Amino acid sequence: MKYQFDFAAVLAQWPLLLEGAWVTVQLSFLATVIGFVLGALCAVGRNSKVGWLRWGVSAYVEAIRNTPLLIQSYFLIFGLSSIGITMPIMVGATLALVINIGAYTCEIIRAGIESIHKGQLEAADCLGMSPVQVFWHVILRPAVERVYPSLTSQFVLLMLASSIMSSIGAEELLGIANRIQSDTFRNFEIFLVLWVVYLALSYMMRAGFWLLGQFVFTRRRKLGTPL
Amino acid sequence: MTREQATFLFMGMLGTLALSVLTFVGGGLTGLAVALARIAPMRGVRMAATAWIQVVQGTPLLVLMGLCFYGPSIVGIGSMPALIAAALAMTIYSSAFLGEIWRGCIQSVHKSQWEAAECIGLTRWQRMQKIVLPQALRIATPPTVGFMVQIIKNTSIASLVIGFAELSYNAKVLNNSTFQPFIYFGCAALMYFAMCYPLSRWSRTLERKLNASRG
Numbered sequence: 001m002k003y004q005f006d007f008a009a010v011l012a013q014w015p016l017l018l019e020g021a022w023v024t025v026q027l028s029f030l031a032t033v034i035g036f037v038l039g040a041l042c043a044v045g046r047n048s049k050v051g052w053l054r055w056g057v058s059a060y061v062e063a064i065r066n067t068p069l070l071i072q073s074y075f076l077i078f079g080l081s082s083i084g085i086t087m088p089i090m091v092g093a094t095l096a097l098v099i100n101i102g103a104y105t106c107e108i109i110r111a112g113i114e115s116i117h118k119g120q121l122e123a124a125d126c127l128g129m130s131p132v133q134v135f136w137h138v139i140l141r142p143a144v145e146r147v148y149p150s151l152t153s154q155f156v157l158l159m160l161a162s163s164i165m166s167s168i169g170a171e172e173l174l175g176i177a178n179r180i181q182s183d184t185f186r187n188f189e190i191f192l193v194l195w196v197v198y199l200a201l202s203y204m205m206r207a208g209f210w211l212l213g214q215f216v217f218t219r220r221r222k223l224g225t226p227l
Numbered sequence: 228m229t230r231e232q233a234t235f236l237f238m239g240m241l242g243t244l245a246l247s248v249l250t251f252v253g254g255g256l257t258g259l260a261v262a263l264a265r266i267a268p269m270r271g272v273r274m275a276a277t278a279w280i281q282v283v284q285g286t287p288l289l290v291l292m293g294l295c296f297y298g299p300s301i302v303g304i305g306s307m308p309a310l311i312a313a314a315l316a317m318t319i320y321s322s323a324f325l326g327e328i329w330r331g332c333i334q335s336v337h338k339s340q341w342e343a344a345e346c347i348g349l350t351r352w353q354r355m356q357k358i359v360l361p362q363a364l365r366i367a368t369p370p371t372v373g374f375m376v377q378i379i380k381n382t383s384i385a386s387l388v389i390g391f392a393e394l395s396y397n398a399k400v401l402n403n404s405t406f407q408p409f410i411y412f413g414c415a416a417l418m419y420f421a422m423c424y425p426l427s428r429w430s431r432t433l434e435r436k437l438n439a440s441r442g
Contacts, residue, residue, distance in 0.1 A: 003301035066376065066423035067416045068383035070395050075416060078408035160287040167387050174289060188301055191293035195286055202285035 009184045010193050020176030021197055027090070027172055028159035028205075031097035035158070036151075038098060039105020040140065046110055057106065064103035070164055072100055077168045093165040093172075101158045108150050112143030145217045152209040156202050163198075173197060228410060232401055236411070239397030240418050242310075246382045246393060249314040251375060254321025261326025262333060268351070276326070283323035288381055291316040292388040309392075313385035321378060328374060332367035333359060365437055372430040376423045383419070394418060 045057040064072065073096035080086070087095075116139055124138045144151070166175035177190050184190070264276035283291070295316040299307050307315075336359050344354040386396030398415035402408050 003303075062424065062427070063416075063420065066380075066427055067419045068380040068395065070383040070387075071398070071412055071416050071419060074395070074399065074402075074408065075412040078402060079412065082406060082408050156285075160285070163287040163289045164384055164387070166289075167384075174287070187293070188297040191290055191297060194290050195294065198287055198290060199282065199285045 005189060006186055007189050007193070009186050010180060010189045013180045013184075016176050016180060017173070017193070017197065020171065020173040021201065023090075023170070023172040023176075024159065024162055024201065027093055027097065027162045027165065027170070028155075030094045031101055031158060031162070032155045034094070034098045035101035035105055038102035040109055040144075042102060042106035043109035043113060044135075046106065047113060061103045061106055064100055065107070069096070069100050069161055070167065072096060073165065073168050089169050089171075093162070093168060093170040096165065096168070097158060097162060100161075101154070104154050105151065108147050108154060109140075109143060112145075112147035113139055115146060116143055148209075148213055148217070152206070152213075155209070156205050159201060159205055160198060228414070232405075232411075235397050235401060236394065236414055236418065239392060239394035239415075240422075242391065242393040242397075243379065243382050243419075243422070246310065246313055246317065246385060246391065247375070247379045249310070250317040250321055250378050250382070253314060253318030254325050254378070257318055257322035258325030258329060261322050262329035263355075265326065265330040266333060280323045280327055283319060284327075288316065288320050289384055289388055291320055292385065295319070296389045309385075309389045313382070313389050313391045316389075317378065317381060317385070320381070321374070324377070325371070325374060328370050329363070329367055332370070333363045335366055336362045369430045369434040369437060372426055372433060376426050376430070379422050379426075380419065 042057045042061065045053045046061070048054055073093070076096050076099070077092045080092075120138050120142075121134065124134045129137070162170075162172060163174040165172055166178060169175070171179075173194060177194050181187055181190050261276050261279060264272050265280075267273050267276070292313065296307060296309075296312040299305070299312070340358055340362065341354065344358040349357065382393055383395040385391040385393055386399075390396075394415050398411045401411045405411070
């Protein structure tokens with residue numbers, strides 16, 4: 001093999017890469033937290049008795065789940081700027097990711113809610129819990145606990161997908177890498193380095209979610225057994 | 228939108244479909260290999276397959292695209308045609324996800340079926356081929372159709388690193404020259420929707436139908 005690897009040129013830019021990684025972490029964190037709230041609200045909306053709300057949420061979920069994130073962000077960012085609405089790129093990127101992940105979170109949480117046994121609701125009624133109490137303790141928390149593994153893998157996928165935001169100009173990990181690429185021309189080395197950094201980020205994220213799960217779901221029982 | 232512009236978008240759609248089909252064939256074959264390796268009798272093979280899935284699922288598709296696009300030229304294969312590089316990256320990506328989906332399906336075939344096949348003296352390969360896989364196929368159809376939607380959507384980023392002219396790339400070219408993002412990206416979104424939504428619906432129908440007949 002004649003190719004001379006030159007990682008030094010890439011690794012010399014480590015402060016930039018670190019900065020990019022930090023932007024990726026911030027983007028993913030914001031999108032995960034806001035997207036979770038949006039998704040939970042939508043899951044409730046999709047089960048509501050109000051017709052237009054149910055219909056509207058379904059339309060949102062189907063539209064988002066059947067079109068690519070890239071087109072959604074182009075539509076949002078370039079579309080809004082064409083009618084004169086501009087925003088800081090981080091706000092735009094976060095918005096695009098939130099709109100995207102909200103639809104997936106909604107579907108996952110809805111599946112969790114549907115798996116709650118009717119008897120649980122009746123039991124809560126018998127105990128005289130208020131509707132809010134029933135919703136929080138009997139519906140939402142057990143539902144989220146049950147779908148926690150699929151939720152977390154969806155959020156890790158979101159972090160990896162945040163690399164797409166470089167195409168609308170976000171200076172996250174991949175955006176920074178593109179910049180280094182045009183300075184050094186070490187394309188392959190850059191992608192190898194990126195590979196390692198993204199892998200590390202995704203493992204840290206998985207570990208973080210595992211810890212969070214231990215902390216939030218304090219009832220000790222094996223996941224997957226009936227609640 | 229003029230006639231030429233509409234044709235240009237449809238050409239992009241053809242590119243998207245071509246890449247999706249290539250990915251599905253490549254990802255399907257490698258995915259099956261990964262799924263079988265995940266449940267292989269040899270511990271080393273199982274661990275290698277697990278590692279493969281872990282690593283690929285922890286990598287953004289865009290990074291895989293970069294590695295597949297720039298990688299072959301440094302080992303002396305020369306420059307890759309865009310379609311092949313994109314299909315290679317997406318095959319690697321899909322092999323991990325399809326492998327994990329299908330592993331689950333194979334293992335959800337009831338244990339007594341495996342035991343019965345063993346009792347009538349079938350070899351491991353016969354057991355797989357005659358008893359387990361036909362039943363797993365039934366369970367695997369809905370999630371596989373669902374994953375085809377992911378493949379179609381993911382082809383959209385093939386243009387970012389590799390420059391393969393698919394639907395979102397062509398839409399962006401049109402927007403760059405006319406600056407009417409709502410029209411072109413709206414049309415592109417509708418075209419993706421037209422490709423994906425029928426598959427999503429089909430997957431859901433299959434899920435209901437196949438479940439009912441199993442239960």
